[in-house]
Amino acid sequence: MRERWPVFLFAVVMAVIPFIPGMPPFWIVLLDNIGLSALVAMGLVLLTGVGGLTSFGQAAFCGFGAYTTAVLTTAYGVSPWLALPASLVVSGVAAVLLGLVTVRLSGHYLPLGTIAWGLGLFYLFSKLEFLGRNDGISAIPPLSIGSLKMIDPGTIYYAIWIAVLVSALLTMNLLDSRTGRAIRALRRGHVAAEAFGVQTPRTKLLVFIYAAVLAGLSGWLYAHFQRAANPTPFGALAGIEYLFVAVVGGAGYVWGGVLGAAIVVVLKEVLQSYLPMLLHGEGQLETIVFGILLVILLQFAPAGVWPWLVSRLPFKPARKQSDTSIALPPRERPTGTPNVLLEIDKARKQFGGVIAVNDVSFDVQAREIVALIGPNGAGKSTTFNLITGVLRVTGGSLAVLGKKIHNAAPQEIVRLGVSRTFQHVKLVPDMTVLENVAIGAHQRGAAGALSSMFRFDRADEAKLLAEAARQIERVGLADQIDQTAGSLSLGQQRIVEIARALCADPMLLLLDEPAAGLRHLEKQRLAALLRQLRDGGMSVLLVEHDMGFVMDLADRVVVLDFGTKIAEGTPEAIKTNPEVIKAYLGAVT
Amino acid sequence: MNSTILLFLIQDGITNGAIYALLGLALVLVFAVTRVILIPQGEFVTYGALTYASLASGQMPGTAKLAVAMGAVAFALDLFAARRAFHARKIARAFVVNIVLPSIVLALTIWAAGHRAPIPLAIVLSLIIVAMIGLYLYRLAFQPLAHTSVLVLLIASVGCHLAMQGLGLLFFGAEGQRGPTVADAALTAGPLRFTGQSLAVYGITIAFIVALWLFFGLTLYGKALRATAVNRLGARLVGIRTTLSGQIAFLLASVIGALSGILIVPITTLYYDTGFLIGLKGFIAAIIGGLVSYPLTAIAALMVGIVEAFSSFYASNYKEVIVFTLLIPVLLLRSLAAPATVEEEKD
DSSP, X not given: OGGGHHHHHHHHHHHHGGGSTTOOHHHHHHHHHHHHHXXXXXXXXXXXXXXXOOOSOHHHHHHHHHHHHHHHHHHSOOOHHHHHHHHHHHHHHHHHHHHHHHTTOOTTHHHHHHHHHHHHHHHHHHHOGGGTGGXXXXXXXXXXXXXXXXXXXXXXXXXXXXXXXXXXXXXXXXXXXXXXXXXXXXXTOSHHHHHTTOOHHHHHHHHHHHHHHHHHHHHHHHHHHHXXXXXXXXSHHHHHHHHHHHHHHOTTOHHHHHHHHHHHHHHHHHHHHHHHHHHOOOSSHHHHHHHHHHHHHHHHOTTOHHHHHHTTOSSOOOOOOOOTTOOOOOOOOOSSOOSEEEEEEEEEEEETTEEEEEEEEEEEXXXXXXXXXXXXXXXXXXXXXXXXXXXOOSEEEEEETTEEOOSOOHHHHHHHTEEEOOSSOOXXXXXXXXXXXXXXXXXXXXXXXXXXHTTTTHHHHHHHHHHHHHHHHHTTOGXXXXXXXXXXXXXXXXXXXXXXXXXXXXXXXXXXXXXXXXXHHHHHHHHHHHHHHHHTTOEEEEEOSOHHHXXXXXXXXXXXETTEEEEEEOHHHHHTOHHHHHHHHOOOO | OOHHHHHHHHHHHHHHHHHHHHHHHHHHHHHHHHOOOOTTHHHHHHHHHHHHHHHHTTOOOTHHHHHHHHHHHHHHHHHHHTSSSOOHHHHHHHHIIIIIHHHHHHXXXXXXXXXXXXXXXXXXXXXXXXXXXXXXXXXXXXGGGTTSOHHHHHXXXXXXXHHHHHHHHHHHOSSOBOOOOSOOOEEEETTEEEEHHHHHHHHHHHHHHHHHHHHHHHOHHHHHHHHHHHOHHHHHHTTOOHHHHHHHHHHHHHHHHHHHHHHHTTTSOXXXXXXXXXXXXXXXXXXXXXXXXXXXXHHXXXXXXXXXXXXXXXXXXXXXXXXXXXXXXXXXXXXXXXXXXXXXOOO
């Protein structure tokens, strides 16, 4: 926990604040509001900033939390502390139901869907009889421990900020784990994550529930802080406001949520109390100024204030070295390995009228490097996508180790021992090389979200990181291990993809144009690495346009043209094959 | 229920639906071209409606002054942007668009407000004022953010909505207003009575849809907008200025919004904050249309209007709940029909 010392420092400062002599009680109320808002924003950071799922509906989850405790404590006389789990469960269950519908939506449907049910729920809260309609529920009992009733803002302050700090720690722990990497990979599309075993729909639902439970917690605290609940703070505008709290602070950062809450709450307060005095204006002058300031702030810091602040810190947080001596158990390899690792039999893929892959058959043997070549548009990448389950075949069959893989999902293919790289690099640019590569080992770890939050995953996590570090060293990028993937050259990013694929401990490695963008020496190093892998028992299937590289390296070459296999054989035979020459250079007339 | 009520509800629904259709079209247009989800669309509606109503009753609308102020800031920004490479012609053009035009309109508005302007003049002035506000809004708020993510644009959009709604209260007060009808004639067909106003709503909606269709299909600017919508980078590479596309989109959206407002203000009383809810319903239509399809958006808008009319008759308490939750089955169907395709967030 050494790297968490700034959090503990912050906690100490927050604990001391109410004891500062002459502290205006009103400031404590503001801090309470900041804390409540920060809790919701923290959930949004995970959901929107990190996971890429924009939600306008978080205020509705606060509503679930607040109304649950309001009804239970007023109508049924339940203790607030017993109502807490109920509040969290109700928010969580609501999130599961809404999430199952919404999380499936891709792209821009998702935020729009959340606006829709956010508004719908708001109107529902304000119409239901047992929730008190527009008046809401009042006379909610305060939180109490023994005889201490948390009525004044100074005592509930501790309940709120303990909740904020604990949530922040848990969220940071979650992000810094196997599940956290899966969440962070969501924003870059799901193809790469799924290729390494991440169950993206389940991961999306998880962050959705997580954010909702944090919002529910905030709602529960709110209800006992205000001692009343009415629909207004849970409406669409509140939902939007939480989103700007997160965006202003820095939607990609846990502490961005807290900072954003502080900025927005204080700004609104200052505007509300001083603007009318300054300008003697009437009406919603503060809203006007607030709106304009928001736009200006975004124009200056589109990524939020937190990253802007952090980049100005004089020191950089250091990562502790991973211990490369701990090892993950290797994949169970079949004894007496069958000779044929991958068998493609009359695979066919049609997109409407276009036949991208036309009854192609070939196989990859154990300890063999096979190259798949052909002019642009020959169907090479489509074949890769068929093998790895990204696309479904229209006809024919594929088998790995003699086992038919009938349109299996990408997550199952990688479990069978086939891992891949992509023609267009699919790394998460703001994650380090180490973290990106560790995604490759996702399906070799087991720690779930809960154990990660409470740090019971450290043994598992250390093994994954050690494996990642080892593969990075193997491909020769040890010096770049802590740099962000986006800062590397395109050639190096391709090598990072290879390290990530190796992390899955594959028997068959599929490489889509691995040498593109590499310099001569780098290509030689890559060829040497691939030979070494083959000699170690791995098979490689690669698509490549650099003929010198392919002909030097491959044991066997398969040539595609317009989706059809036109030749197969040793590099020497392919070089002189008239069909191949015709496909590449045109017919000699 | 009898058939008269049924027909009446459908008629009411179609009238409202036509307005939602116009707004939905504008939202789709702006989103496709600039990636901005235009929350302030509702403010264009109220500004248009209340400017028209104020002018018709001989009051001076504050929106004309707002246009002058926004134009001045826009010109200042243009000057600042041109500090390195000074082109006299560009500056002159910016001066005309940002300073001269709003000043002339302000002068005209002051005159019109003093003389109880005839209805056509009031309509034209309201349209021009809101159009200018739309144009400057793009210049001030969104052009500097054009490269950022949809999320940031959205938050900026909410900021604009807050500011403009607050200004609306300042200009028009908290009381609602109604404007004079555009056409007084009425037509009776069986049990139904078509007022001239509702006929105008239908006519103008259809005319606008046809006009947009012609604009996008036949004119060079229309094609440039479509190109920008499909691929911004590609459009820039072939020489389309994406800034210009954004300006045109905002201009069209603000004119459509103002027009919708002018059309409904004789039928219902509008308050400074009514636009938001009306805009949201246009929004629902746009979402059902997937934010890309114009015809689907128009049909969806009619559906929203009809559902709203029926639910306000049978369960008026739950009217909004029904309208907004209508979306969820639609979204569900959409996501089942088209499984999530690969979408990568571009930086």
